[in-house]
Amino acid sequence: MRKWLPLVAVCLGSFMLIVDTTVVTVALPEIGTGLHASLSSLQWVMNIYTLVLAALTLSAGSLGDLLGRRRVYLLSLTVFGGASLLCALANSPAMLVAARGVQGIGGAAMFVTSMALLGTTYEGEERGTAMGVWSATIGVAAAVGPIFGGLLTQSMSWRAIFYVNIPISLVTMLLTKICFAADTPQQRPRLDIPGIVTFALASGALTFGLILADDKGWTSNATLGLFALALLGVVLFIVAERRHPNPMLDLSLMRNASFAAIMLSTIAAAWGFSSLVFTSLWLQSVVGLTPIKAGLALLPLAGATFVASTVTGKRLHNVSPRVTITTSLLLIGTGCAINGLLIHGGSSWAAAVPGLLVIGVGVGVGMPATGSAIFASLPPQRAGMGSGAMATFRQFGQALGVAVLGVIFSDVIHDHLVGKVADPQSAEDALTGGRRTTLGVLHDAGAHGLTSVYLATAGLALVAALVTSSFVRKKAPSVPPAAPKEAAEVH
Structure with a gap:
């Protein structure tokens, strides 16, 4: 039993981290009232967390390799717990946004080091089992976040969603100190600052x-x-990595077609998860569910993810990643297509269940398989690099998915309403803002918007499945071994 305590420590931290990406959503109205916050400020309470996670995940993975993953994980828990306390004590929107940004710093380091700790602590079938349970924990956390947030906000206050992180952080830190041995590097680390x-x-x-x-x-x-600044940053990053003796990302990995295909599958799977944002809007504005009930309606996906992750992580760890990842994408695409075809203006929440179950199985099959493939492709001293790359591509996939699918959702709704209501823009704003409506034409428009989102997601998932089936090797992709001197310096 003791051998699974490290998994408990990692899953506790990951659960807390993922819940905090969604738990704030249902508390935003109470936060706005309590802090007299503007709509723009409330948006930044959400966006700053995503922004910091995307900017720092890869760097955090590299720091874990250099400074020691146990040390960085403990530091990330300290930062996250401290920032949660500041969030709970915030007396202005600016203070809350700043504290959420610090939460993002701790969260980025926590997420990638937790993956790396699992990848280096367990091997073979045990690694598959650990990755499966960890993946299932993430899926459940994402689904129950709004429910958890709604219960705490309604029974106590919005500040409770942040206070609860403090005891969880302390327990996780204690378990981490007990379960993981110190891994301080023997050589002085050389950080890739550029x-x-x-x-x-x-x-x-x-x-x-x-x-x-x-x-x-x-x-x-x-x-x-x-976007132009981002392109310039990419060019500068490539130049910096080519010149640095110990780069935080081995660019030769991106020239490996198999590794690149695995990263594409990560983006596609995250994009699929983004469709749930619009499903939640549909459940509240069209079906008329409360935020808590909308969260409960998404639990079939969480349950399917949990079961599929725990079962496949243990049973399919020796199966080629080409098979498991391709199967995962096919299931996600099929589930999205089912919902794209079944949902209509008069549908209840139950219409989404069949597709959500299939999507959940697809996510459950894919997450542990992808993580195991990444760790198998890298030497142990580069586990942080691999987990950082995977987390970064997942974060980009989710951000890109919400942005692009948001355009599709709103444009389809707007086009459907033109000529049918006096003010299409106001009606569209009501639907996309999650406000309940009883007008039949709005129900039809909302359903059309959601089905378009699902069908677009299905198309991307099926294209990604074709790519992975063509380019992912039967065995995990390998990288050239590091030179002896570099290996001694951890990179």
Whole structure:
């Protein structure tokens, strides 16, 4: 039993981290009232967390390799718990946004080091089991976040959603100290400062641009300027990594077709998860569920993910990643297609259940398989690099999915309402804002918007499945071994 305590420590931290990405959603009205916050401030309470996660995940993985994963994981828990206390004590919107940004710093380090700790603690069938349970924990956390947030907010206050992180952080830190041996590097680490700065510039600008595109439009000067800055950051990052003796990302990995295909599958799977944002809007604005009930309606996906992750992580650890990852994408695409065909204006929440179950199985099959494939492709001293790359691509996939699918959702709704209501824009705003409506034409428009989102997601998943079946090797992709000197320096 003791051998699974490290898994408990990692899953506790990951559960807390993922819940905090969604738990705030249902508390935003109470936060706005309590802090007299504007709509823009409330949006940044959500967006700053996503922005920091995207900017720092890869860098955090590299720091874990260099400074020791146990040390960085403990530090990330300290930062996350401290930032949660500041969030709970916030007396202004600015203080809350700043504290959420610090939470993102701790969260980025926590997420990638937790993956790396599992990858280096367990091997073979045990690694498959651990990755399966960890993946299932993430899936459940994402689904129950709104329910958890709604219960705490209604029974206590919005501040409770942050206070609860403090005891969880302390328990997780204690378990981490007990379960993991110190892994302080023997050589003095050499940080890739140029890589860290340029990647933060590129990823931060891209994520901010995607956030702004939904508000200002894809062709606005601000959005295009941020995309141009992101492109410049990518160029500078590539130059920095090629020149640095110990780069935080081995660029030769991206020239490996198999590794690149696995990263594409990560983006597609995360994109599929983004469709749940619009499912939640549909459940509340069209079906008329409360936020808590809407969260409960998504539990079939969480349950399917949990079962599939725990079963396949243990049973399929020796199966080729080409098979498992391709199967995962096919299931996600099929589930999205089912919902794209079944849901209509008069549907109840139950219409989404068949597709959600299939999507959940697909996510459950894919997450442990992808994680295991990444760790098998890298030497142990580069586990942080691999987990950082995977987490970064997942974060980008989710941000890109919300941005692009948001455009599809709103445009389809708007086109459906033109000529049928007096003010199409106001009606569209009611649907996309999650406000309940009883007008039949709005129900039809909302259903059309959601089915378009699902069908677009299905198309991407099926294309990604074709790519993975063609390019992912039967065995995990390998990387050239590091030179002896580099290996001694951890990179």
